[in-house]
Amino acid sequence: xxxxxxxxxxxxxxxxxxxxxxxxxxxxxxxxxxxxxxxxxxxxxxxxxxxxxxxxxxxxxxxxxxxxxxxxxxxxxxxxxxxxxxxxxxxxxxxxxxxxxxxxxxxxxxxxxxxxxxxxxxxxxxxxxxxxxxxxxxxxxxxxxxxxxxxxxxxxxxxxxxxxxxxxxxxxxxxxxxxxxxxxxxxxxxxxxxxxxxxxxxxxxxxxxxxxxxxxxxxxxxxxxxxxxxxxxxxxxxxxxxxxxxxxxxxxx
Amino acid sequence: xxxxxxxxxxxxxxxxxxxxxxxxxxxxxxxxxxxxxxxxxxxxxxxxxxxxxxxxxxxxxxxxxxxxxxxxxxxxxxxxxxxxxxxxxxxxxxxxxxxxxxxxxxxxxxxxxxxxxxxxxxxxxxxxxxxxxxxxxxxxxxxxxxxxxxxxxxxxxxxxxxxxxxxxxxxxxxxxxxxxxxxxxxxxxxxxxxxxxxxxxxxxxxxxxxxxxxxxxxxxxxxxxxxxxxxxxxxxxxxxxxxxxxxxxxxxxxxxxxxxxxxxxxxxxxxxxxxxxxxxxxxxxxxxxxxxxxxxxxxxxxxxxxxxxxxxxxxxxxx
Numbered sequence: 001x002x003x004x005x006x007x008x009x010x011x012x013x014x015x016x017x018x019x020x021x022x023x024x025x026x027x028x029x030x031x032x033x034x035x036x037x038x039x040x041x042x043x044x045x046x047x048x049x050x051x052x053x054x055x056x057x058x059x060x061x062x063x064x065x066x067x068x069x070x071x072x073x074x075x076x077x078x079x080x081x082x083x084x085x086x087x088x089x090x091x092x093x094x095x096x097x098x099x100x101x102x103x104x105x106x107x108x109x110x111x112x113x114x115x116x117x118x119x120x121x122x123x124x125x126x127x128x129x130x131x132x133x134x135x136x137x138x139x140x141x142x143x144x145x146x147x148x149x150x151x152x153x154x155x156x157x158x159x160x161x162x163x164x165x166x167x168x169x170x171x172x173x174x175x176x177x178x179x180x181x182x183x184x185x186x187x188x189x190x191x192x193x194x195x196x197x198x199x200x201x202x203x204x205x206x207x208x209x210x211x212x213x214x215x216x217x218x219x220x221x222x223x224x225x226x227x228x229x230x231x232x233x234x235x236x237x238x239x240x241x242x243x244x245x246x247x248x249x250x251x252x253x
Numbered sequence: 254x255x256x257x258x259x260x261x262x263x264x265x266x267x268x269x270x271x272x273x274x275x276x277x278x279x280x281x282x283x284x285x286x287x288x289x290x291x292x293x294x295x296x297x298x299x300x301x302x303x304x305x306x307x308x309x310x311x312x313x314x315x316x317x318x319x320x321x322x323x324x325x326x327x328x329x330x331x332x333x334x335x336x337x338x339x340x341x342x343x344x345x346x347x348x349x350x351x352x353x354x355x356x357x358x359x360x361x362x363x364x365x366x367x368x369x370x371x372x373x374x375x376x377x378x379x380x381x382x383x384x385x386x387x388x389x390x391x392x393x394x395x396x397x398x399x400x401x402x403x404x405x406x407x408x409x410x411x412x413x414x415x416x417x418x419x420x421x422x423x424x425x426x427x428x429x430x431x432x433x434x435x436x437x438x439x440x441x442x443x444x445x446x447x448x449x450x451x452x453x454x455x456x457x458x459x460x461x462x463x464x465x466x467x468x469x470x471x472x473x474x475x476x477x478x479x480x481x482x483x484x485x486x487x488x489x490x491x492x493x494x495x496x497x498x499x500x501x502x503x504x505x506x507x508x509x510x511x512x513x514x515x516x517x518x519x520x521x522x523x524x525x526x527x528x529x530x531x532x533x534x535x536x537x538x539x540x541x542x543x544x545x546x547x548x549x550x551x552x553x554x555x556x557x558x559x560x561x562x563x564x565x566x567x568x569x570x571x572x
Contacts, residue, residue, distance in 0.1 A: 025260070057451065059451075079450040079451050080453045091447070095445045095447060097397075097441055100444060109453070111438065112452060116434075117434070117437075155453055159452075160453050
């Protein structure tokens, strides 16, 4: 848009660092998310994925580095300001408004762009149907199954009409048939013009959904590229399976 | 907000008018007026505590502000009662905003918020007890000057109607809030702040709106108290009794509901007066009963009774 116009990335993270005291959770992470893509962020447990997400979405202040959304610097802005700019996130540990119905939960997101209750409820219904929550709309959110709660997380975020959606392990804990049902939903969201950056452990989903994958390990981005080429990358294999694993695997092949 | 949703409030108003027409016992009328004043203060607490989940232990600060500012303006500066009451309400709202700006900006929540609000109310009580303009420990007496123009009535039934209109207004505000974007965001803040922020809710702005509105309504109750009793002192206006009752009534009657504060105030005052009649006046007895009641409400989910009944009703209705 502006001076950053030559940068092709819709979301650009530059040298983002987070230190908690002496511990560096994320170290100079740099990654790009292209507009209209589904981009994956994978890495072993404790690699710093969620911290990186929290910094992008304004929940943690970075110690250093920049975040740019569509060329505009958004580093360290408050979460509600970022939501207004069109950046929405879900939580790894689902955070439903337990005392409210599913419809009311989604409406909180819808109210961001729609001041009138009637409009917000209409959008809430529409998004709920799209996410397959139609039959549960009037049930309390606390009564939903794990899969239902994951869908609710996405529905609420989607009701804010984001330009980019940050999904933190929305597929974790789903059984194979729930997983199979959920993948088309995510593809449908992308088809609707929403860029997606997702943290995911379910490799089957990453391989089938993401065009582009970033791998983070020990707080550093160790590989970026197409999903297929990244999973064959020796550095990535070693990050998951330990030093020397890539060599041993190659010897077995 | 539709006409149908306001019908119960209209019903309450009509009921209050009927009572004022047919009940002549001063004891009963006095009981009802006092209950209404409490219910208005409690309705104020309910906006912030019931809907927003911010449990204030110091709503006496706002009650006292409404009471003292309207009393001082009338008595010391000769201001007419109507603008004096309006200024009292505005002063309470401003105090609410100021306390909120300090406390919420500092990120105080839960028991910390409760303790700080209690501290604010206590500081104001001590100040009111010590300064000249408030009449100090002797309190402040409003000159008797009967007439609708001075918002003073000889008969209690007029006050009953005045209190009922004010409470109905508070209920309408509550209902409107329930149906508004601010209300949805406030409830979201109560349920989960992080999730609300992620969905674009400006937590601080929402809490500040809620505490200002809440303080204004509780301040209105204080101003009405001044007009009714024509006397206040620091232990009445800023005393912990009103903080306690303003929070107990909604919790017992149903926090986060439009009628909860009124129902709770009726139960509290009914129990308090009932025991006084049966056992006689033992200081602090009503507080013991309130305590037991609070334990029961917290232990057993009494607030779910209406919901459970409705569910059972629906269950029977459908095959």
